[in-house]
Amino acid sequence: xxxxxxxxxxxxxxxxxxxxxxxxxxxxxxxxxxxxxxxxxxxxxxxxxxxxxxxxxxxxxxxxxxxxxxxxxxxxxxxxxxxxxxxxxxxxxxxxxxxxxxxxxxxxxxxxxxxxxxxxxxxxxxxxxxxxxxxxxxxxxxxxxxxxxxxxxxxxxxxxxxxxxxxxxxxxxxxxxxxxxxxxxxxxxxxxxxxxxxxxxxxxxxxxxxxxxxxxxxxxxxxxxxxxxxxxxxxxxxxxxxxxxxxxxxxxxxxxxxxxxxxxxxxxxxxxxxxxxxxxxxxxxxxxxxxxxxxxxxxxxxxxxxxxxxxxxxxxxxxxxxxxxxxxxxxxxxxxxxxxxxxxxxxxxxxxxxxxxxxxxxxxxxxxxxxxxxxxxxxxxxxxxxxxxxxxxxxxxxxxxxxxxxxxxxxxxxxxxxxxxxxxxxxxxxxxxxxxxxxxxxxxxxxxxxxxxxxxxxxxxxxxxxxxxxxxxxxxxxxxxxxxxxxxxxxxxxxxx
Numbered sequence: 170x171x172x173x174x175x176x177x178x179x180x181x182x183x184x185x186x187x188x189x190x191x192x193x194x195x196x197x198x199x200x201x202x203x204x205x206x207x208x209x210x211x212x213x214x215x216x217x218x219x220x221x222x223x224x225x226x227x228x229x230x231x232x233x234x235x236x237x238x239x240x241x242x243x244x245x246x247x248x249x250x251x252x253x254x255x256x257x258x259x260x261x262x263x264x265x266x267x268x269x270x271x272x273x274x275x276x277x278x279x280x281x282x283x284x285x286x287x288x289x290x291x292x293x294x295x296x297x298x299x300x301x302x303x304x305x306x307x308x309x310x311x312x313x314x315x316x317x318x319x320x321x322x323x324x325x326x327x328x329x330x331x332x333x334x335x336x337x338x339x340x341x342x343x344x345x346x347x348x349x350x351x352x353x354x355x356x357x358x359x360x361x362x363x364x365x366x367x368x369x370x371x372x373x374x375x376x377x378x379x380x381x382x383x384x385x386x387x388x389x390x391x392x393x394x395x396x397x398x399x400x401x402x403x404x405x406x407x408x409x410x411x412x413x414x415x416x417x418x419x420x421x422x423x424x425x426x427x428x429x430x431x432x433x434x435x436x437x438x439x440x441x442x443x444x445x446x447x448x449x450x451x452x453x454x455x456x457x458x459x460x461x462x463x464x465x466x467x468x469x470x471x472x473x474x475x476x477x478x479x480x481x482x483x484x485x486x487x488x489x490x491x492x493x494x495x496x497x498x499x500x501x502x503x504x505x506x507x508x509x510x511x512x513x514x515x516x517x518x519x520x521x522x523x524x525x526x527x528x529x530x531x532x533x534x535x536x537x538x539x540x541x542x543x544x545x546x547x548x549x550x551x552x553x554x555x556x557x558x559x560x561x562x563x564x565x566x567x568x569x570x571x572x573x574x575x576x577x578x579x580x581x582x583x584x585x586x587x588x589x590x591x592x593x594x595x596x597x598x599x600x601x602x603x604x605x606x607x608x609x610x611x612x613x614x615x616x617x618x619x620x621x622x623x624x625x626x627x628x629x630x631x632x633x634x635x636x637x638x639x640x641x642x643x644x645x646x647x648x649x650x651x652x653x654x655x656x657x658x659x660x661x662x663x664x665x666x
Contacts, residue, residue: 183199277352446599466568472661475540580604586602610658
């Protein structure tokens with residue numbers, strides 16, 4: 170819109186360009202001078218000073234959001250005559266940019282993006298967090314194809330109508346972004362129709378949107394010729410999404426079985442794998458902790474890397490064998506919820522298939538030597554029990570990090586990479602992925618030093634490739650051991666004999 174005055178500063182933020190404004194706020198493109206980082210700054214207009222408290226309440230709601238798909242809040246400032254907050258400038262183009270440019274997506278890509286949007290909204294629903302209306306302008310795709318959402322959290326309690334509002338909105342606006350004549354177009358347009366309420370007696374939920382999108386992704390990823398879409402009979406009874414999911418899946422299985430019988434292809438050779446790095450020894454004695462104290466630890470060995478996809482698959486194969494005798498819960502933690510019936514990571518079939526073929530998953534190259542992701546604490550605990558080892562405590566993890574490294578903040582984060590002796594994201598002692606790759610579950614709950622009187626919560630530690638700005642000193646707390654994320658894995662330790 171308009172360039173800012175060249176000497177206009179808000180705190181340490183140099184305003185570059187006025188991007189938009191409402192009756193209450195102005196949004197600026199700015200540079201955070203201390204770190205030379207481009208950010209967005211939302212400034213409360215001077216004539217709206219009486220709305221300061223409600224403005225800050227919304228900012229607090231946004232700052233409480235901790236999700237890799239949702240933009241972060243960096244800082245809020247409230248001083249006499251000055252009220253603003255700085256937040257993440259999401260990379261890439263928005264879906265609205267693609268709509269204006271008349272650049273539609275293949276259905277499998279729309280399904281992936283919509284599944285990510287659904288996952289972010291399910292996070293808000295879990296926290297009962299109110300959000301503003303979502304539109305195509307709030308959904309960003311970076312140059313690597315990663316989906317990120319603007320932070321729409323607001324103060325207040327989430328209403329039951331918010332999900333229906335947002336689902337219907339995207340059901341309308343995404344229609345023009347579905348490429349015609351592509352495999353899966355009919356299925357994708359059918360889902361968007363359900364989101365608009367067409368052919369349904371009850372509104373579809375975000376959970377159903379996520380599950381149908383996952384089904385579409387899996388079906389379109391199968392190496393089979395596209396089948397002609399089956400049209401429903403004119404008098405067909407309207408069915409809920411779950412029933413139609415089963416129908417789609419059954420049809421896909423029938424086609425796959427017929428092709429298997431006719432073609433009988435030879436199984437593809439499994440790519441050769443590198444030898445994984447050996448664990449690292451940490452001596453007994455006093456070691457620094459993340460909270461600035463010291464703790465005496467027994468000697469132990471720590472895995473150089475997070476547990477890999479290939480390693481975790483070996484665990485799943487054992488569980489499958491035990492399942493034949495109904496002993497698949499042999500390694501479960503004694504407090505594991507009874508309703509948890511599987512240790513399959515999120516989207517495991519797609520992730521493992523891509524890893525076996527050195528393919529891509531969620532637009533990232535992946536191999537069997539990449540750290541496994543999409544696992545909760547119960548999964549990590551069961552794996553460790555099977556191996557007769559354990560998860561690292563945060564004190565052990567930090568002691569290992571500090572071996573031959575005085576200033577952990579200098580360790581440069583790295584992307585999600587296979588763990589080999591050549592992996593560049595390493596500490597001086599050879600530990601991989603401490604500042605980047607994936608965040609990691611730890612063994613036991615801990616107190617957040619920012620709230621020393623608060624309850625102890627389960628701890629995730631280390632940098633994440635999906636969280637810009639995270640590093641080896643990053644810690645996150647949760648009271649939900651069933652939490653799963655596409656950037657969350659674990660590593661193991663074992664006692665020295």
